[in-house]
Amino acid sequence: MTKTFINIGRLIQVRESGTNILRGAMMADVPTIENAWMAVENGLISSYGSMDDFAASAATEIIDLNGRMVCPTFVDSHTHLVFAEDRDEEFVMKIKGMDYQSIAEAGGGILNSARKLQKMSLSELTERASLRLQEAIGSGTGAIEIKSGYGLSMEAEIKMLQVVNQLAQQFPIPIKATFLGAHAFPDKDKEKYMSSLIQEMLPEIYSQQLADYIDCFCEEGYYTVEQMSRILEAGEKFDLRAKVHVNQFNSIGGIEKAIEYNALTVDHLEVLSESEINLLKDSDTIPVALPGCSFFIRIPYTPGRKIIDSGLPLVIASDFNPGSAPSFNLSLANSLAAVNMGLLPEEAFNATTYNAAYALELENEVGSITEGKRANFIVAKAGKNLNSISYNFGVDWIDRVYINGELFS
Ligand code: NIG
Numbered sequence: 001m002t003k004t005f006i007n008i009g010r011l012i013q014v015r016e017s018g019t020n021i022l023r024g025a026m027m028a029d030v031p032t033i034e035n036a037w038m039a040v041e042n043g044l045i046s047s048y049g050s051m052d053d054f055a056a057s058a059a060t061e062i063i064d065l066n067g068r069m070v071c072p073t074f075v076d077s078h079t080h081l082v083f084a085e086d087r088d089e090e091f092v093m094k095i096k097g098m099d100y101q102s103i104a105e106a107g108g109g110i111l112n113s114a115r116k117l118q119k120m121s122l123s124e125l126t127e128r129a130s131l132r133l134q135e136a137i138g139s140g141t142g143a144i145e146i147k148s149g150y151g152l153s154m155e156a157e158i159k160m161l162q163v164v165n166q167l168a169q170q171f172p173i174p175i176k177a178t179f180l181g182a183h184a185f186p187d188k189d190k191e192k193y194m195s196s197l198i199q200e201m202l203p204e205i206y207s208q209q210l211a212d213y214i215d216c217f218c219e220e221g222y223y224t225v226e227q228m229s230r231i232l233e234a235g236e237k238f239d240l241r242a243k244v245h246v247n248q249f250n251s252i253g254g255i256e257k258a259i260e261y262n263a264l265t266v267d268h269l270e271v272l273s274e275s276e277i278n279l280l281k282d283s284d285t286i287p288v289a290l291p292g293c294s295f296f297i298r299i300p301y302t303p304g305r306k307i308i309d310s311g312l313p314l315v316i317a318s319d320f321n322p323g324s325a326p327s328f329n330l331s332l333a334n335s336l337a338a339v340n341m342g343l344l345p346e347e348a349f350n351a352t353t354y355n356a357a358y359a360l361e362l363e364n365e366v367g368s369i370t371e372g373k374r375a376n377f378i379v380a381k382a383g384k385n386l387n388s389i390s391y392n393f394g395v396d397w398i399d400r401v402y403i404n405g406e407l408f409s
Pocket residue numbers: 109110113217245248293319321322323324325
């Protein structure tokens with residue numbers, strides 16, 4: 001049966017289908033209908049309009065929202081949601097003064113997560129990841145990308161991607177899987193791991209259809225530009241488009257190389273030069289900022305203001321992971337982007353909804369209130385507006401979340 005939501009104080013992010021990714025000054029606009037209604041049919045948004053023109057029909061269930069705001073759910077285009085254990089002890093080491101790289105050298109970091117994940121069963125990992133995903137959806141996330149990369153062996157990388165695929169079957173939201181075998185090197189023999197990744201893992205992942213994208217952590221002490229290039233080259237042969245970790249601590253040429261491979265996104269960019277911004281302007285590659293990571297490990301914020309002012313599109317994601325960003329809360333990411341990157345609440349919201357959908361090639365399914373898109377939306381608490389998302393940092397402004405038109409609980 002059709003459901004109609006009436007007396008929506010503000011219906012936020014209402015867009016015609018077929019609009020392009022928002023870039024530059026366009027990001028400051030969030031189209032809104034005041035005092036609106038919205039109808040849902042078969043889990044999709046079927047129509048909407050102003051209450052002034054509303055005519056009730058008998059064949060619909062009416063849900064009165066009493067003036068509350070409705071907006072589309074967030075899209076989280078970059079997470080590492082599958083992992084074995086939190087790394088809160090490293091957090092304490094950080095407070096005591098150690099930095100990210102020295103913690104990694106002292107046996108923490110990505111290899112710490114890999115050791116724990118390798119020992120954990122597929123079902124236990126799935127159970128733990130499910131609890132996190134359940135909570136992430138409750139915090140407003142209505143589509144998500146999840147990476148492997150804490151396996152670092154053929155068996156464990158496949159296991160991680162199988163977990164992601166199980167989550168995709170269990171949960172009612174779109175889930176994209178990214179193969180991040182190139183997250184770190186498991187031991188000193190880098191060439192051996194490179195050939196296992198390219199010659200064993202990739203063909204197996206392709207034959208089981210376990211991934212949508214390929215990722216690589218291109219950084220000093222991790223993967224060189226040349227190694228990333230070999231990995232993206234191999235990924236291309238298996239139809240995996242690139243979404244890569246670049247310029248987190250150092251600029252070593254990863255952006256240029258990623259653009260050469262027509263990467264869908266380049267993520268992190270805490271270190272970003274004028275000439276790299278210009279390279280992005282001449283490409284179809286989308287810049288993604290991860291303000292939760294900057295906040296948590298106390299590194300510079302991606303120059304989001306500069307990116308937008310140069311006319312580029314911007315996406316913001318959580319980077320949810322146990323090491324550098326243990327929060328999947330995209331409302332908080334909105335606050336961090338506003339306060340520390342100088343984004344307007346509208347820009348931060350567009351970066352975590354409409355534009356983020358493009359970063360996962362889900363622009364026809366989620367990211368706005370549009371006829372034919374999934375009815376994945378948030379009902380705000382009374383008195384909350386678009387500014388509240390960034391303004392009330394760390395405060396839960398969400399009353400309820402609907403996924404495919406159904407109340408999510
Ligand atoms: O995106 N930078 C690389 N990977 C993650 C951190 C992974 C970890 O510390 O476990 C990131 O920040």
